[in-house]
Amino acid sequence: MGNIRWGIIGTGRIANTFAAALSGTQGSELYAAASRHLEKADIFAKKYNISKAYGSYRELAEDGEIGAVYIATPMASHFEDALMCLRSGRNVLCEKSVTLNAGQLKILLDTAAENDLFFMEAMWTKCRPAYLKAREWIKTGKIGDIRYIKADFSNLCKYDPNDRLFRPDCGGGALLDLAVYPLTLAEDILGMPDEVISSSHLRGGIDLSDTILLKWKNGACASIDAGFEIPLRNNAMISGEKGFIIFGDWFFCTSEAVLYDREGNIIEEYKMPNLVNGYEYEIMEVQRCLSEGKKESRLVPHSGTMNVMKIMDECRRQWGLEFPGEKE
Numbered sequence: 001m002g003n004i005r006w007g008i009i010g011t012g013r014i015a016n017t018f019a020a021a022l023s024g025t026q027g028s029e030l031y032a033a034a035s036r037h038l039e040k041a042d043i044f045a046k047k048y049n050i051s052k053a054y055g056s057y058r059e060l061a062e063d064g065e066i067g068a069v070y071i072a073t074p075m076a077s078h079f080e081d082a083l084m085c086l087r088s089g090r091n092v093l094c095e096k097s098v099t100l101n102a103g104q105l106k107i108l109l110d111t112a113a114e115n116d117l118f119f120m121e122a123m124w125t126k127c128r129p130a131y132l133k134a135r136e137w138i139k140t141g142k143i144g145d146i147r148y149i150k151a152d153f154s155n156l157c158k159y160d161p162n163d164r165l166f167r168p169d170c171g172g173g174a175l176l177d178l179a180v181y182p183l184t185l186a187e188d189i190l191g192m193p194d195e196v197i198s199s200s201h202l203r204g205g206i207d208l209s210d211t212i213l214l215k216w217k218n219g220a221c222a223s224i225d226a227g228f229e230i231p232l233r234n235n236a237m238i239s240g241e242k243g244f245i246i247f248g249d250w251f252f253c254t255s256e257a258v259l260y261d262r263e264g265n266i267i268e269e270y271k272m273p274n275l276v277n278g279y280e281y282e283i284m285e286v287q288r289c290l291s292e293g294k295k296e297s298r299l300v301p302h303s304g305t306m307n308v309m310k311i312m313d314e315c316r317r318q319w320g321l322e323f324p325g326e327k328e
């Protein structure tokens with residue numbers, strides 16, 4: 001299989017970071033970019049030496065030369081953008097949170113299956129070496145049965161009703177923007193929880209700060225905090241009967257993980273610097289899947305993405321929050 005030709009939809013912050021990662025990753029070619037405005041697409045294309053610039057997302061979706069589309073638009077647009085790409089026959093890597101709700105995700109997964117296409121949430125954390133090392137420690141019984149997970153993520157941002165982060169019509173709020181990472185960690189390690197207890201500080205139709213407790217029937221639990229208002233360490237701990245694992249700060253993108261025994265003695269330290277900027281690992285995972293003809297990533301399985309969407313649906317149900325025009 002030759003290089004994968006990528007198309008990028010949206011030319012904002014993360015699209016730039018992803019394009020930089022793609023430019024430094026072997027086996028992929030940054031082939032096309034689309035913006036709602038052709039001038040923006042042209043500027044982006046020149047910056048990253050991209051051959052095709054489109055002034056509409058549809059034109060890119062319909063370009064049959066593209067092997068995979070990366071969707072880097074605001075949350076509220078993911079569903080329509082991804083659906084259009086899948087219906088046009090494109091494999092899709094879609095930014096987090098993948099959709100506004102589980103109902104939308106189901107439609108995307110069904111459409112991908114009907115069209116025999118690859119679909120993955122761009123949950124880069126799950127593709128990173130430090131995270132995979134922690135998974136290996138857990139799988140090989142280094143910390144025994146998992147009893148507790150603690151993870152938090154804050155991104156201090158001044159409230160601005162015009163910013164996508166705070167706009168209900170853009171799918172704003174700390175839950176879909178930030179809590180999705182610690183929730184993904186907890187779900188990936190312990191599976192779908194049996195109980196979700198959540199509380200949030202709401203303002204202007206979105207959640208600013210969330211505290212979420214997840215419980216499993218076997219007594220395991222996870223404590224998750226996320227928000228725009230208060231500083232947190234942005235770290236994560238996975239604790240088992242025989243020991244625990246602590247990730248470096250900014251756990252979702254860390255290059256470090258440390259394994260401890262139950263007395264707190266260090267057993268193993270793992271460090272793996274990024275090859276480019278950290279997003280290359282999810283790109284390589286998509287490349288691997290496509291070259292093997294897979295429609296789903298083993299590292300970011302559809303079932304995990306769906307479980308996290310269901311947990312977030314339950315949190316929003318508990319808070320009485322609904323996005324405007326939210327379709328299921």
Ligand SMILES: NC(=O)c1ccc[n+]([C@@H]2O[C@H](COP(=O)([O-])OP(=O)(O)OC[C@H]3O[C@@H](n4cnc5c(N)ncnc54)[C@H](OP(=O)(O)O)[C@@H]3O)[C@@H](O)[C@H]2O)c1
Nearest residue numbers: 010011012013014015035036040072073074075095096097
């Ligand atoms: N994985 C990560 O580490 C990470 C980090 C940050 C963000 N994200 C995710 O990536 C997505 C984009 O975030 P971002 O920070 O890159 O956002 P951003 O800077 O605002 O860029 C989003 C882009 O989407 C396009 N767009 C389409 N409809 C839009 C609308 N109604 N309003 C504004 N822009 C619109 C715009 O591109 P055009 O004008 O070119 O069409 C815009 O530049 C979000 O889903 C976010 O959760 C992921």
